[in-house]
Structures are given as C-alpha cells and as structure tokens.
Amino acid sequence: xCINGNEAVAHGARLAKPGVISAYPITPQTVIVERLSEFVxxxxxxxxxxxxxxxxxxxxxxxxxxxxxxxxxTATSSQGLFYMQEMLHYVSGARVPVVMAVVNRAASPPWTIxxxxxxxxxxxDTGWIQLYVENAQEALDTTIQAFKIAEDPSILTxxxxxxxxxxxxxxxxxxxxxxxxxVDSFLPDYNPxxxxxxxxxxxxCVGTPPNLYMEFKVRQQRAINRSIEKIKTVxxxxxxxxxxxxxxxxxxxxxxxxxxxxxxxxxxSLCGTIKEAVDELNQExxxxxxxxxxxxxxxxxxxxxxSLKGVKSLGVFDRDLSFGYEGAICTDVKGAIYGKLxxxxxxxxxxxxxxxRDVTINEIKSIYLNLLGKEDFPREEKSxxxxxxxxx
Numbered sequence: 001x002c003i004n005g006n007e008a009v010a011h012g013a014r015l016a017k018p019g020v021i022s023a024y025p026i027t028p029q030t031v032i033v034e035r036l037s038e039f040v041x042x043x044x045x046x047x048x049x050x051x052x053x054x055x056x057x058x059x060x061x062x063x064x065x066x067x068x069x070x071x072x073x074t075a076t077s078s079q080g081l082f083y084m085q086e087m088l089h090y091v092s093g094a095r096v097p098v099v100m101a102v103v104n105r106a107a108s109p110p111w112t113i114x115x116x117x118x119x120x121x122x123x124x125d126t127g128w129i130q131l132y133v134e135n136a137q138e139a140l141d142t143t144i145q146a147f148k149i150a151e152d153p154s155i156l157t158x159x160x161x162x163x164x165x166x167x168x169x170x171x172x173x174x175x176x177x178x179x180x181x182x183v184d185s186f187l188p189d190y191n192p193x194x195x196x197x198x199x200x201x202x203x204x205c206v207g208t209p210p211n212l213y214m215e216f217k218v219r220q221q222r223a224i225n226r227s228i229e230k231i232k233t234v235x236x237x238x239x240x241x242x243x244x245x246x247x248x249x250x251x252x253x254x255x256x257x258x259x260x261x262x263x264x265x266x267x268x269s270l271c272g273t274i275k276e277a278v279d280e281l282n283q284e285x286x287x288x289x290x291x292x293x294x295x296x297x298x299x300x301x302x303x304x305x306x307s308l309k310g311v312k313s314l315g316v317f318d319r320d321l322s323f324g325y326e327g328a329i330c331t332d333v334k335g336a337i338y339g340k341l342x343x344x345x346x347x348x349x350x351x352x353x354x355x356x357r358d359v360t361i362n363e364i365k366s367i368y369l370n371l372l373g374k375e376d377f378p379r380e381e382k383s384x385x386x387x388x389x390x391x392x
Contacts (some may be wrong), residue, residue: 001177005136005168008175009075009101009161010035012143014045015183016099019070019190022050022061026080027113028165029103033075055080059087059100066096067204068197071147071190074098077165078105078119085126091158092127093220094204097150097190098158101143104268104319105165106355114356115165117268121320121328127220129159129227130297132267137175139163141244145234148187155227157220164269165356178242186241224298231295248292251300252307256282256289261310262371264350265291265333266317270359274317277364288368293329301336308337313371314345317388319353326385327351352388363388 003011010032013021021040023033039045052058055076062072076084081102091098106116120130131146133139139161146159163169194202208216228251235250247253253271256263256278266274271292281288291307293300308314318327325331330349337344350367353359367388369375377386 001175002172003136003175003177004031004170004172005139005163006031006103006170007035008136008140009143009163010039011175011177012140013073013099013101014039015178015180016071016073016144016147016187017045018047018073020048020050020061020065020072022052022058022065022072022074024052024055024058024076024080026055026077028105028169029075029077029101031169032101032103036073055083056087059084059091059098062098062100063087063091063094063096066098066192067094067195069190069192069195071151072098073100075101075103077103078107081119081123082107085123088123088126088128090205093216095156095220095223096158096204097147097156099143099146099150099161100158101139101161101163103165103169104162112355113165115167115319116354116356117162117319118321118354120160120162123160124297124328127157127224128297129157129224129231129295130162131159131231131295132162132293133168134269134271134292136168136171136173138246139168140175140177141238141242144183144187145238147190148234149227149230151190151192152230153193155223155230157224157227162268167269176244182241186238228295228298228300228303248294249303251293251295252303253292253294254289254307255292257287258289259310260287260289261312262286262288262368263291263308263311263313264288264315264317264364264367264371265293265329267293267296267329268319270317270319270353273359273361274364277361277368280361281365281368286368286372288372296329299332299336304333304336305340308341308345311341311345312343314347315367315371316347316349317367318349318351321351321354330385349385350388351385357389359388
C-alpha cells in the first residue's frame with residue numbers, strides 16, 4: 001500500500017487487535033486515530049473506540065482497559081504527551097503494558113507543529129521503553145512488535161513507538177501491510193496474570209510505605225533492563241515470521257564500514273539522510289559510518305560499547321537540547337562509554353533540526369569532515385555543543 005507513517009501505525013495497531021482505543025487528536029498524530037476510527041466504523045476492527053476529552057484521559061482510559069485484561073492502544077504528540085506526564089508514571093509504575101505511538105513534535109512556545117525529539121526525550125525517565133523508527137515500514141512493524149515486548153510476563157512495561165513528524169508521519173511510501181493471519185501467529189492474545197476482577201478483588205497503585213517503595217522501583221528497573229534481550233528476540237522472531245529483515249539487532253543499527261574510526265550516532269528519520277552522506281563520503285575515499293539508536297530506553301550500553309571499539313572520533317547528533325548542558329543523547333553516550341573504551345574517543349555533540357528545520361546532506365558531510373579534522377564548523381566552540389544550520 002502507498003500510505004504515510006501515521007496510516008502505517010494505524011494499520012499496525014489494527015493488526016494487533018486492541019480491544020480499546022482511546023483517542024484524542026493532536027497534530028501531527030491525528031491521522032492515526034482517524035484511521036483507527038474508520039477501521040472500527042467499517043467493521044475491520046472489533047474494538048471499543050473512546051473519544052476522550054484530553055490526552056491525560058486518553059492514557060488513563062488505556063491504563064484502565066489494560067488493568068481489566070483488554071489490550072489498549074493510544075497515540076499522542078508533544079503538548080499532549082506533556083499533559084499525560086502524571087499518567088506516564090502511573091502506567092509504568094503499575095506495570096501496565098500499554099502501547100502508545102508518539103509522533104515527535106517540538107515543544108512550544110514558540111508555537112510549532114514541526115519536528116524535533118524534545119517531547120519523548122523529556123519522557124525518557126518515566127519508565128517507558130522507547131523505540132525510534134526511521135520510516136513508515138518500520139513504524140508499522142515496530143507497532144506490532146511493541147505489543148509482544150510490552151506484554152511479556154517478565155517485562156510488563158509500556159512502550160512508546162516514536163516517529164518523526166511530517167517526514168515520517170505525513171510522507172507516503174510503499175509499505176508492506178501483512179495479512180491478519182500472519183500477525184495472529186506472531187502476536188498472541190493479551191492474557192495478563194493479574195487483572196481487575198470483581199470476583200477476585202485486588203488493588204493496583206496501592207499506597208506504599210518507605211520500607212517497601214524502593215523494592216517496587218528496583219523490580220521496575222530490572223524489568224526494563226531485561227527488555228533489551230526481549231527486543232532482540234522479538235526482532236528475530238519478526239524477521240523469521242514475516243520474511244522482512246532489518247540491518248540491526250533490534251536496538252542498534254550499524255551502517256558503513258565495520259572498521260570505520262569516525263562514527264556519527266543519531267536516531268529517527270535523519271538516519272536516512274546520514275546514510276546518503278556516508279555513502280558519498282566513502283565513495284570519496286573517507287571511511288565513516290553511522291550508528292543508529294533504535295532503542296533509547298532501555299539504553300543499550302553493552303551493545304554501544306561493543307559497536308564503538310576502535311572508534312577514534314565520535315559525533316552524537318541530537319534533535320533535542322537539555323537546556324543548560326547539551327543534547328540528552330550525547331550525555332547518555334558519554335556516560336555509557338566513559339571508562340569502558342580504551343582509548344576513549346573524542347565525543348562532539350551536534351544539535352540541529354530543532355522545530356522542524358531541515359538538515360541537509362551537505363551539513364551531515366560537514367559534520368563528518370569536522371570530526372575528521374578536515375573542516376572547521378561554523379561558529380565552532382571548543383568543548384561546547386555545536387549547532388547545525390544556525391542562522392548567523
């Protein structure tokens with residue numbers, strides 16, 4: 001089918017057969033819940049479609065559905081995700097495996113509907129697994145996989161499927177939409193061990209004294225850490241079942257020469273542009289590579305260290321900014337490799353594409369040449385974050 005990324009997510013959710021869809025439209029994710037309403041309306045999907053009054057309620061309804069043993073789905077973006085902030089912690093802390101698509105959009109003000117990753121990056125510490133996709137096909141496939149990851153009894157952790165506004169959400173491309181029978185063979189019905197039942201009463205979100213609270217949080221931490229291996233396993237199972245193979249283990253993708261000593265780390269749709277730049281530079285005689293982070297939470301520390309052995313010059317591209325410091329992904333990368341790689345590569349943070357600003361192939365090539373010491377960066381400040389495409 002020739003569909004955009006939002007429609008791809010909607011088809012992925014339809015094929016997962018959620019029993020409840022809690023919907024509140026917000027640009028640029030509106031098309032997701034619109035398409036799902038059409039699927040419910042025309043009988044393609046047997047689901048209760050709840051038109052809620054706010055994003056906070058959307059996630060609260062998904063929480064309630066999951067707690068009663070029904071598979072839910074919802075979607076949001078930017079300001080809507082911020083409005084959900086309280087419920088993000090309730091869902092993850094109660095170990096409720098909700099799947100939610102988040103179409104990445106910059107934070108306001110100044111008001112904008114365009115792309116950056118500030119919305120989901122600020123939610124990295126809320127206890128959700130975060131998977132970032134590059135294109136519409138991966139958006140559909142990851143949505144299906146997310147349910148299998150989240151609902152595993154050893155994981156029971158909610159998942160955000162993150163896709164870039166407009167570049168992925170509103171751009172049409174050819175997408176292979178699998179048959180329902182194949183998806184059913186891959187994704188079992190949601191069958192939780194513990195659920196709300198008036199015949200067998202129990203409590204979720206019980207009050208906890210100080211001498212017990214920490215044990216709850218450590219269990220939550222261990223579960224999300226275990227999900228790294230579950231993500232890898234589900235990726236392999238998906239490839240075997242659907243015959244569609246990705247060039248990654250499930251958490252990281254390496255593109256370019258395996259022995260490249262100059263590497264740029266990034267997430268999302270920009271990685272397609274970076275791949276073009278990598279190809280052009282390698283054809284020109286350089287040896288550079290891309291390392292794409294697909295799974296940002298849990299952070300793939302061991303896999304990252306293994307992939308960066310022998311790298312001498314490392315760039316991290318952030319489409320976000322932790323004000324007062326640097327890009328958040330760069331901070332995590334530095335923390336992961338410090339003391340683990342010898343020699344330790346120089347790490348330079350490049351921040352760009354905020355608020356939907358385009359990042360060109362030539363700008364990416366300039367980043368690589370800057371890492372190689374072949375080209376100075378505009379407005380370059382030693383040991384500080386370097387801003388890409390900043391107006392002079």
